[in-house]
Amino acid sequence: MLIPCYACESRFRPGEYFVACHDYNRGMDLVAWTCPACGNRDDLRVMPDAIGFGYPWRGRFSVQDRFQVPGLRRRRRDLRLDISLDKDVWHVPTKLRQVA
Numbered sequence: 001m002l003i004p005c006y007a008c009e010s011r012f013r014p015g016e017y018f019v020a021c022h023d024y025n026r027g028m029d030l031v032a033w034t035c036p037a038c039g040n041r042d043d044l045r046v047m048p049d050a051i052g053f054g055y056p057w058r059g060r061f062s063v064q065d066r067f068q069v070p071g072l073r074r075r076r077r078d079l080r081l082d083i084s085l086d087k088d089v090w091h092v093p094t095k096l097r098q099v100a
Ligand SMILES: [Zn+2]
Pocket: 005, 006, 007, 008, 009, 010, 035, 036, 037, 038, 039, 040
């Protein structure tokens, strides 16, 4: 199974794709993803058996589109998101933001 970048239409194996997730926003429940091929940054939500694509709307992340990834699981931690698929696990850390 290959997961596409919607900007450049490159396709990635799950291991290549999820390792490119780099910032978990717990409040919005989304992760930032930067395409290894074209550098486009996207926001997505890891959901059971799917990746959700959308955009922030009224302080929440509104999922508009789903890409099916059978077996995809996630576990929300305090300062990171654990993504698992089959026997693989990826940890996406939360970047701490300075609160003024
Ligand atoms: Zn791309």
